[in-house]
Amino acid sequence: MAEEKVPGSQKCIAILWPSFLVAIVATGLFFSAFDPDDLYPFGNETGISRLGVYSIGFLAFWFVSAVSGVGTLYFAMTNCMRSRR
């Protein structure tokens, strides 16, 4: 597939959607091992509720795996273009 044929919206889906699923799994695993309330050795002073910590954790996982997705897509596409030449 040549790069210019792929609409941006589908690139977005290809990046955001799998990373979303990965983030769900990662969040589930991480927070079943760690209780947000135990993550502060000196007591929770941030005032963020558990739901908040889960949510931030989820968004962070999502972001990280999306970044990796951008990398994958970038390499896949540049590779594809090179092999065309």
Added chain:
Amino acid sequence: MATSGGVRNSDDQVEKSLYAKAEKIYPREVHGLFARMRVLGVLSLLGIYYIMPWIQWDGHQALLFDLPARKFHIFFITLWPQDFIYLAALLIIAGLLLFFVTALAGRVWCGYACPQTVWTEAFLWIERKVEGTRLQQQKLDAQPMNARKLRIKATKQFLWVTFAAWTGFTFVGYFTPILELGSRLLEFRLGGWETFWVIFYGFATYGNAGYMREQVCKYMCPYARFQSAMFDKDTLVVSYIPNRGEPRGPRKRSADPKELQLGDCIDCTLCVQVCPTGIDIREGLQYECIACSACIDACDDVMGKMGYDKGLIKYTTEHEMKGGKTRLIRPRIVIYAAVLLAIMALFAWSVMTRTPLGLDVIRDRNQLYRETNEGLIENVYILKILNMDNVAHTYTLKVSGIEGLRLHMDMPEIRVASGGVLELPVRLQVEEGDLDMRSTEISFELVADGNSALTVVEEARFLGPK
């Protein structure tokens, strides 16, 4: 792609269609046996989804993944984060069940039960109620904006958004108690993150069911990509019977197709118009087909009107199409079923015999050991006792592993409420002479009030100077 045989799309075509700009599909409303079944499926699933969180059980919400409290209630079972494995097992069982059903009956999941299908049906229904039939919708969209169009579109958007918001609220109600959530909502006191997730899920519903629709199946669904791996020649698929239908062509109702040298397909394109994914089933099985059987209903209706036999498009199998008979029992089915039953049995057994008692032993981090005034070697531990049972218990604690090991704790009695966690500091003392090594393995044994079935043992290390 759907099956090994009958697939028309080459990879190249798939690629092109994957990346073509999507045009809006206006599926025509369809009536018939399968449409009724789908409505039934959609209504019962939506009913379960919206009503379930309101059902109470034994003083708590019957189905609640209580994230703030880190407890999962599934009717009479309460699971803890430590029981993550059970949730994972449940997911595996659900996945295997899907494999099994797919091998047997093809993509019935897609056609009748997938949330994407279910909510799309609901959104389509609203759209039809407000905008009218397929033709009326197409006409309306082609018009320039005017007062009437604006009114109709605004009504639709209002209904869609309200429905989506309610969906989002219900979703959050599975993760935090919905009664409290509801009363906070009425007082406009929803927490920031709760609001975020209501909007997030509501927006996802709105976008996926209102706009993305069949594109979710085409571009986003992992199941749609790998379901063909579960197919074999005896799997049910929706298929057009080309031998019977071709050559297609329009004709008068009174005409004799044989005379005109035509097959049974009158080329009315109704099967294309009703298809939610916008494909023509007559071109053979395609990976876009979600086996919703709307085209079966549409075609059967036409066949009836023409006075032909029904079933020009029907549920069939590759074997049957080639003139053979469908085998129901075959190795693939037997293996899936056996694995599924085994895992389900294992799951049920382990849930039933689960010890609803957890014990974590954490060594005091500040010092390895200390010498008491009496010259004894002392180690300090914090025990975390988790009562996962539905009633309170009093526990007795024993330690073993070293001759003459003495246990001291500050509480006269270890009592933990149902669902409670107790942090219990304990001190262990021993004569230096009884220690052979610097580090000795010891074990804590916790027994619930005289009931030896409710026992946990946890290993730990005792450190000394040697």
